[in-house]
Amino acid sequence: MNWQRTTAALIAAGALMLPALAQAQDAKPFKLGIVTFLSGAAAGPFGVPARNAAELIVEALNSGSVPAPYAGKKGINGMPLETTIVDEAGGTTKQVTEYRNLAERAGVDAVIGYISSGDCLAIAPLADELKKLTIFFDCGTPRIFEDASYKYLFRTGGTATMDNLAAARYLLKKKADVKSVAGINQNYAWGHDSWNDFKASMQTLKKDVKFATEQFPKLGAGQYGTEISALLVASPDVIHSSLWGGDMEAFVLQGTARGAFDKRTLILTAGESAMHRLAGQIPDGTIIGARGPHGDFAPKSELNDWFRKAYEARFNTPPTYPSYKMAQALLGLKAATEKAAGDQASRPTDEAIVKAFEGLTFTAPSGEVHMKLGKGHQAIQEIAYGTFKRENGKATLVDVVRYPAECVNPPEGVKSMDWLTGGLKGAKCD
Amino acid sequence: MQQLVAILIDGTIYFSWLFIVSLGLTLIYGVMKILNIAHGSFYALGAYAAASAVGAWFAAGLPAAGSYLLLAVCGLAIGAAIGFAVERGLLRRMYGRDEVVMILVTYAVFLILEDVIKLVWGVNPYLAYQPYTALGRIAIGGIGFAVYDLILLALALAMGFAAWFTLNRTRYGRLLLVVIHDREISSAMGINVARMFTVTFTIGAMLGALGGAVAAPGISVVPGIGVDIIVLAFAVSVIGGLGSVAGAAIGALIVGLTRAAAIHLVPEVELFVIYAVMAIVLAFRPEGLFGRPAARKI
Numbered sequence: 001m002n003w004q005r006t007t008a009a010l011i012a013a014g015a016l017m018l019p020a021l022a023q024a025q026d027a028k029p030f031k032l033g034i035v036t037f038l039s040g041a042a043a044g045p046f047g048v049p050a051r052n053a054a055e056l057i058v059e060a061l062n063s064g065s066v067p068a069p070y071a072g073k074k075g076i077n078g079m080p081l082e083t084t085i086v087d088e089a090g091g092t093t094k095q096v097t098e099y100r101n102l103a104e105r106a107g108v109d110a111v112i113g114y115i116s117s118g119d120c121l122a123i124a125p126l127a128d129e130l131k132k133l134t135i136f137f138d139c140g141t142p143r144i145f146e147d148a149s150y151k152y153l154f155r156t157g158g159t160a161t162m163d164n165l166a167a168a169r170y171l172l173k174k175k176a177d178v179k180s181v182a183g184i185n186q187n188y189a190w191g192h193d194s195w196n197d198f199k200a201s202m203q204t205l206k207k208d209v210k211f212a213t214e215q216f217p218k219l220g221a222g223q224y225g226t227e228i229s230a231l232l233v234a235s236p237d238v239i240h241s242s243l244w245g246g247d248m249e250a251f252v253l254q255g256t257a258r259g260a261f262d263k264r265t266l267i268l269t270a271g272e273s274a275m276h277r278l279a280g281q282i283p284d285g286t287i288i289g290a291r292g293p294h295g296d297f298a299p300k301s302e303l304n305d306w307f308r309k310a311y312e313a314r315f316n317t318p319p320t321y322p323s324y325k326m327a328q329a330l331l332g333l334k335a336a337t338e339k340a341a342g343d344q345a346s347r348p349t350d351e352a353i354v355k356a357f358e359g360l361t362f363t364a365p366s367g368e369v370h371m372k373l374g375k376g377h378q379a380i381q382e383i384a385y386g387t388f389k390r391e392n393g394k395a396t397l398v399d400v401v402r403y404p405a406e407c408v409n410p411p412e413g414v415k416s417m418d419w420l421t422g423g424l425k426g427a428k429c430d
Numbered sequence: 431m432q433q434l435v436a437i438l439i440d441g442t443i444y445f446s447w448l449f450i451v452s453l454g455l456t457l458i459y460g461v462m463k464i465l466n467i468a469h470g471s472f473y474a475l476g477a478y479a480a481a482s483a484v485g486a487w488f489a490a491g492l493p494a495a496g497s498y499l500l501l502a503v504c505g506l507a508i509g510a511a512i513g514f515a516v517e518r519g520l521l522r523r524m525y526g527r528d529e530v531v532m533i534l535v536t537y538a539v540f541l542i543l544e545d546v547i548k549l550v551w552g553v554n555p556y557l558a559y560q561p562y563t564a565l566g567r568i569a570i571g572g573i574g575f576a577v578y579d580l581i582l583l584a585l586a587l588a589m590g591f592a593a594w595f596t597l598n599r600t601r602y603g604r605l606l607l608v609v610i611h612d613r614e615i616s617s618a619m620g621i622n623v624a625r626m627f628t629v630t631f632t633i634g635a636m637l638g639a640l641g642g643a644v645a646a647p648g649i650s651v652v653p654g655i656g657v658d659i660i661v662l663a664f665a666v667s668v669i670g671g672l673g674s675v676a677g678a679a680i681g682a683l684i685v686g687l688t689r690a691a692a693i694h695l696v697p698e699v700e701l702f703v704i705y706a707v708m709a710i711v712l713a714f715r716p717e718g719l720f721g722r723p724a725a726r727k728i
Contacts, residue, residue, distance in 0.1 A: 041652045043653060044553045044554040048554070218701055222645075223645075225576075226440040226441075226443075229439070232436075233436055245555065246655075250648070253559050253649075254562075254576070256563070259567060
């Protein structure tokens, strides 16, 4: 009888599906709040590339298409990722409210986000207050874990100290006879921290160097004519800048047009994020950084090859360092959660994830990341610098030098500025 | 000496940029008593339109000379379109309301236009550097200056002269001065005040957008550029006296020179000095340097 056959087939199919159904019921989604600039000046160079990377990685994790060492389990420990993306624009007060909304109303399991150092400083205490697992993926101020310690907060990206000490080391390797340097950095936490770290690094590594002028234009100034004149009048050998986004592009554009970089070396510590867009304007010989071994500096690996290829195929542009740093944070969370879960299929407790995350070493498209500072909550990794060279109209990097993490980061328990001014004791550069 | 020359030139270049933008703002306030926050968006729209057009111009391999005309046409055209639409479509229905209401209305327009810009152009920066670099540079006192910036200075002076000439030497300008003095009496005397408002607001918007269009080649056109300029333009207009063309010129010159001196001599106080000057002027002349104390109407 047909109906008997049909019934039997349905029962058999149902029996076969039972384990799958049970697994689906077990696999409650892992809710993730992602905070990045979707509007304002930081959206184009940082926020949107980070958002793009988040979308790409989350989809790939959920479909299980991320290669080794993440090829084993789909999502995070079998739990599919569900994301809520929030715009970081609007200032710290708004971000505090948005964070509370994510933690208390949306009930996310974890928050990954924050590009602005100001936002990071405001959110850090909230993470512990609300006991919400939080990962800072990009902001650079070293003050987060040097001025306080947090249980639920982690940062998977390096600090501004690493960027600027490595810049100083690279500069002196390339140009040992440098006599004077000047700085142009934005007038907020990031710009001041970057310049102070670079200045302290130079004072330690080359005591007789002179500081010609220190310019701090406001964020989003757009017009740098007067600052460029001040730099030209001061006539330093080297100009250091941590400008980013539209500010960096405008400064490079205006400075190049006025010949400001004809006889002096320009250092752009965040230059990689606009290197390809500005291929026609950045002068050859400019020293370029990527805030870690990201983007064009990323070492060859199966994971990196997959990431670059997938990103370029989807967004028609190579991933820059904010994309790498977002991918790093997501994979760090996956690595820590799965380490905490062990063989269990269920979601580990927050305490267990925190414990697993502390001191963790995990792999990202830009290489190995070690959670070594801030009692295991702050990442360190190697960093690379290179020299810009235009070849056939395309931006390339030559003379790339890689510095080990312990060469450009202070030892655990030592504040960055104390370490820089105290002679870089314990730095391991070999 | 080199530093003094640099301060003077930098100050006047900054003046030219500020003046072109502030002129439209102060004109609209002078005639219509509207503090037009949306002026920042007009600037941004001009910059985006110019950057897109110039990008397409050079992508098509057309000669650099034509791009300068394109910049001006883009700024003026988008300014005219958006200015006319905002005045006719929205502001006309609000006249007679309190000045604070008008600020809120133009602020709402500003927020809407900021999102429209994001919808149309996205969040990635736009570069239109070719007109800026094509003119090369000139050395003054041993320091290289972009010729384009010096041409902007000439443009600002020409616009200042044109504004003065129109207001003081043409029939339309004189009628406008009458409206500025007393709009009710002007209306009673047969002047079509509503039409004057439309024309003034449209011209003001065109000046704002032109400011953005001519600034675009030297900057990276990014979301948010309208916010920064409107704050500065207000400072300039308040120093000079809201509604006064001469005031906008002097205000822009004071801000430009003070800022340049600060950056060269004490860079830490760059932002402080602009608002310190504004505070000092307001303390002694609340109506601004060129503003006229108005009798309170009962």
